[in-house]
Amino acid sequence: MRLIIWQCNKCVVLAILSILIIVGCESDKVTKVTIIKDTITIEPQDRYERQFYVSPDMKFARLKGTFEVISGGVITVGVLDLINFEMLQLGTMPVSSLYTSGAGANSGEINIQINPGAYYLVFSNNLSLVKREIVKINIYLEYE
Secondary structure, three states, X not given: OHHHHHHHHHHHHHXXXXXXXXXXXXXXXXXXXXXXXXXXXXXXXXEEEEEEEEOOOOOOOEEEEEEEEEEOOOEEEEEEEHHHHHHHHXXXXXXXXXEEOOOOEOEEEEEEEOOOEEEEEEEEOOOOOOOOXXXXXXXXXXXX
């Protein structure tokens, strides 16, 4: 009889733990905020920049999305923090970036963890002297 009661208590405990785990998972809501969803044109030797912010209350923030050159050639894409973006504005090379496509990308996917702060998405056509690039972009911020 004791063995049967122990097994029943164990089943109840396991059932309660399973309910707690399920409830915990369902209470986390993921929010998506569009940073840019557009098709843009970047002239030769020019760049397109989009600033965005991650606030401290955005837990487990990730920058996600895709870009694709649909007409033209290739671009360079980067995600820079404020300090490195200011270096770029002054004409010096940024020390670091959170993401870089590398020179000469015609498409790519971004999926990076990102901390609170101010950031810039930079789409550069600095490799071309004559061709404008048309780029389809869908980048968003996801957080809990």
